[in-house]
Amino acid sequence: MAFVVMWGDFVSKEHFSASDLIALGYTPDRLTSVFGEPDSFDGEPRWDRETVEAIERDVLAPAVRVLWDAFAPEWNIRLRMHGAALPLGWPQMEQMLARVTMREKAESHGAQAS
Numbered sequence: 001m002a003f004v005v006m007w008g009d010f011v012s013k014e015h016f017s018a019s020d021l022i023a024l025g026y027t028p029d030r031l032t033s034v035f036g037e038p039d040s041f042d043g044e045p046r047w048d049r050e051t052v053e054a055i056e057r058d059v060l061a062p063a064v065r066v067l068w069d070a071f072a073p074e075w076n077i078r079l080r081m082h083g084a085a086l087p088l089g090w091p092q093m094e095q096m097l098a099r100v101t102m103r104e105k106a107e108s109h110g111a112q113a114s
Helices: 018-023 028-035 049-074 076-083 090-108
Strands: 015-017 039-041 044-048
Touching: 015 018, 015 039, 015 049, 018 028, 018 044, 028 044, 028 049, 044 049, 049 090
Parallel strands: none
Antiparallel strands: 015 044, 039 044
16 A cells, blocks of 8 residues: 655644654654654644654665665665565655655755755
8 A cells, every 4th residue: 555645734834743753654653763752732742843854854864865775776676575565664765755855955945945
């Protein structure tokens, strides 16, 4: 099952709830280990936008770029992973990398990235 959640759906958010991050493709039981301890609002955990964007930009995107470089000569590995339904999150990594790239391009053009 493939899904695409556009970053634009979250542009105006100052915080991300667990539901928001799950919709972006993050694994529910790993949110705290990835983004740290959340704040709580009305009993729902939430992370501030700066934290989410910094983790994506400074930690996750560089790791994905290295991972892709490691497997680049054999992209058919990726297809076999999809075919075998291995939960490695390739679509989620692609979406996260696209969000980071969009923000970097917007920042390099002087616009505020969202």
